[in-house]
Amino acid sequence: MIIPISVILIPLALFLLIFIIFALFNFYHVFRYGFGDLTLFFGTFFFICASALIFFYAFQLLRGVDFNYPLLDLRSTSANSNFFPR
């Protein structure tokens, strides 16, 4: 059984989900309680820009990665060949 490197995208997706929920709750609080405050507006603008920059840079770095590359190859480990000799 080959586990490809794309499995690391599962915790990444979970983290992104939590990140988006947190961001949406903060946006809700900003618009509900702090609407019209210029400092909060600029803070929110900075947060969105910084997040977009991190997303953009990470995706640029990950663009050439082969996610089918095996992270774990359980077929031919030395442990397997020792325990189950052919």
Added chain:
Amino acid sequence: MFKLENYPSSEPDERIVLSLRRHWFILFKSFLGFLILCAIPAVIFILLSRVGLTEMFNGPIAYPLTVTGLFIYYLGLISYMYNAFVDFYLDNWIVTNHRIISIEAKNLFNRTVSAQALYRVQDVTAESKGFAPTFLNYGTIYIQTAAEKERFVFMDVQHPFENARLIEQLITADKECHKGMQ
């Protein structure tokens, strides 16, 4: 921005006398922590490059793991900083000529707005403890009331002693006003 006319049961002659937030140093401390945590991966990378160990990040497994790890790390940091910033700006304590209004976020999913009439306040205590609070003149004001919510705490506000004195003056004026009504 807090507007008194948006707040339920505000009296016609009511006006905001004090609007307090935490001292800027509290946000600065979070920002300093954020900067230090941002710099840690770069420092580690520089230290590893000095001993020639950066090659280990170029492998077909190590490279995507490192980039994904750093992506999660920096998104987490920016999220933490934004949360600290929103908390700092939306926590607000307002003193009008009739009431004390406290708007506080206990956590991301719990925001509390409570109010108490000034004439019901029993005691006001100001406290400035530690090096930074003494040097930068910020501290905590405790307001003891006779109501169910016993204590209002104005955490890390600037000029705690001057503000406490002003609140005491407002309480005295409100009590006089209520005596006159009875």
